[in-house]
Amino acid sequence: MINQGEILSTIKMIESENLDVRTITMGLSLRDCVDTDAKKSCEKIISKITSYAKNLVKTGEDIEAEYGIPIVNKRISVTPISLIAESSDIKNYVCFAKALDKAAKEVGVDFLGGFSALVEKGFSRGDKILLDSIPEALAETDVVCSSVNVAGTKEGINMDAVKLMGQIIKKTASLTKNHGGIGCAKLVVFSNAVPDNPFMAGAFHGIGEGECVINVGVSGPGVVRSAIKGLKGLPFDQISETIKKTAFKITRVGQLVAKEASERLNASFGIVDLSLAPTPAVGDSVARILEEMGLSTCGTHGTTAALALLNDAVKKGGVMASSHVGGLSGAFIPVSEDEGMIAAVKKGSLSLDKLEAMTCVCSVGLDMIAVPGHTPAETISAIIADEAAIGMINSKTTAVRIIPVPGKDVGDTVEFGGLLGTAPIMPYNKESSVDFINRGGKIPAPIQALKN
Amino acid sequence: MRAILTVIGKDKVGIIASVSGVLAKLNINIMDINQTILQEYFTMIMLVDCSNMSSSFEQIKTELKKVSEDIGMDIRIQREEIFDSMHKI
Numbered sequence: 001m002i003n004q005g006e007i008l009s010t011i012k013m014i015e016s017e018n019l020d021v022r023t024i025t026m027g028l029s030l031r032d033c034v035d036t037d038a039k040k041s042c043e044k045i046i047s048k049i050t051s052y053a054k055n056l057v058k059t060g061e062d063i064e065a066e067y068g069i070p071i072v073n074k075r076i077s078v079t080p081i082s083l084i085a086e087s088s089d090i091k092n093y094v095c096f097a098k099a100l101d102k103a104a105k106e107v108g109v110d111f112l113g114g115f116s117a118l119v120e121k122g123f124s125r126g127d128k129i130l131l132d133s134i135p136e137a138l139a140e141t142d143v144v145c146s147s148v149n150v151a152g153t154k155e156g157i158n159m160d161a162v163k164l165m166g167q168i169i170k171k172t173a174s175l176t177k178n179h180g181g182i183g184c185a186k187l188v189v190f191s192n193a194v195p196d197n198p199f200m201a202g203a204f205h206g207i208g209e210g211e212c213v214i215n216v217g218v219s220g221p222g223v224v225r226s227a228i229k230g231l232k233g234l235p236f237d238q239i240s241e242t243i244k245k246t247a248f249k250i251t252r253v254g255q256l257v258a259k260e261a262s263e264r265l266n267a268s269f270g271i272v273d274l275s276l277a278p279t280p281a282v283g284d285s286v287a288r289i290l291e292e293m294g295l296s297t298c299g300t301h302g303t304t305a306a307l308a309l310l311n312d313a314v315k316k317g318g319v320m321a322s323s324h325v326g327g328l329s330g331a332f333i334p335v336s337e338d339e340g341m342i343a344a345v346k347k348g349s350l351s352l353d354k355l356e357a358m359t360c361v362c363s364v365g366l367d368m369i370a371v372p373g374h375t376p377a378e379t380i381s382a383i384i385a386d387e388a389a390i391g392m393i394n395s396k397t398t399a400v401r402i403i404p405v406p407g408k409d410v411g412d413t414v415e416f417g418g419l420l421g422t423a424p425i426m427p428y429n430k431e432s433s434v435d436f437i438n439r440g441g442k443i444p445a446p447i448q449a450l451k452n
Numbered sequence: 453m454r455a456i457l458t459v460i461g462k463d464k465v466g467i468i469a470s471v472s473g474v475l476a477k478l479n480i481n482i483m484d485i486n487q488t489i490l491q492e493y494f495t496m497i498m499l500v501d502c503s504n505m506s507s508s509f510e511q512i513k514t515e516l517k518k519v520s521e522d523i524g525m526d527i528r529i530q531r532e533e534i535f536d537s538m539h540k541i
Contacts, residue, residue, distance in 0.1 A: 066530070068530035252537040253538060
């Protein structure tokens, strides 16, 4: 029998340190739902999703009950819709978003990702239509998430797409202004997007993926914080070792759940994503881990180094615990979804510039950042360009999920509710980027792309 | 299927009797028991075999919840694999 201390430590992680499996995400190919008639294509999409995912939520709940580990979200990601919809001759893809929304609600998942386009090197006819449809699609659906990949290490940055995304984000905020611009919380702009990401809002089912795949995202910032709490004053080597051991345990739970879920759902086991995903709950914060290392408030000098250590140790510990690691695999720093980040912004310690620096060493990017509603579209595009450049040069994923909250200004806060949390409105640099963004064209792929 | 059943709470008379009574009713075999009392807190860990159980896992949890409320202790049952995977390579 396993020893008593180990059993009780697992229970403690689950009961008082918020250990959970953040998401079981079913990646589903919709490539066989293509039709020249959009209506027929939508029918095929609904029928496919509701048949493949009909047991997804129930299976998640069964595993949760049997293993006693909370599984917070059950989600679906699908093939980027621009690829599916462009065989039809319609000029607006909102009907596809509505079909996805209907199917997702029928099977009871909380989010469905994949109203997406990959435009890092240019636009196809369908990509253009999809991008134009994003604001309305996000305003008229509840659980559909959208993402657009505008850059990559091997492709460079599509600055025409970057310019367009600034305008699309503004329009999305405006169409959802009665809910704090929440449409933008469901829209991610990527550089080096990954095809097997289980986390929202940026999940889509990549074109090289199989028919039906289960990807799992683990969590556990509270467990990591608690593990290093007793190490006050000790050198970083010991912090790193402790985080590695903790990440190993957390990831093993993810591996177990992923294996079990894929078997029960008759799907392939995709990957376990090693990201440390925070929630707005107290004790489930990445910022508080960084502070536990000795920073008085997240955002002060030293934060980037602390995050680099955390991110690296999580990967080192997790990689041996799972047979297939993938997705984003890094620490998430979404401001509105992390109680410690929110507090740091309110205190004036954490700025947009510091967050940008932090994204150089962790996986995600500027995530769930609220800025004033009057932020110019070109400034948002320029923020996207900066993040895309970091991703492109460092051969890593970066993303921007930014909300220009209509009618709000610095000093206000916006409440999104649930896992999306509360965001203090952050100031941006008022100097203009208009002429820079209006150039358009492409920033060529960097020399790092030439590996052959 | 094997599972780990944990009972934690203030020590009192009849804890093992209440829990094992329910397990017997559901045809769940107790394979190992380990119990300690730490600062008045009773901690019991049981390894149980559920392969011949007479009801679903969900029902077992419901039955144990009733016992938990009756005797005022926290009772959990979790499949053994979660502990194995976290603590063994």
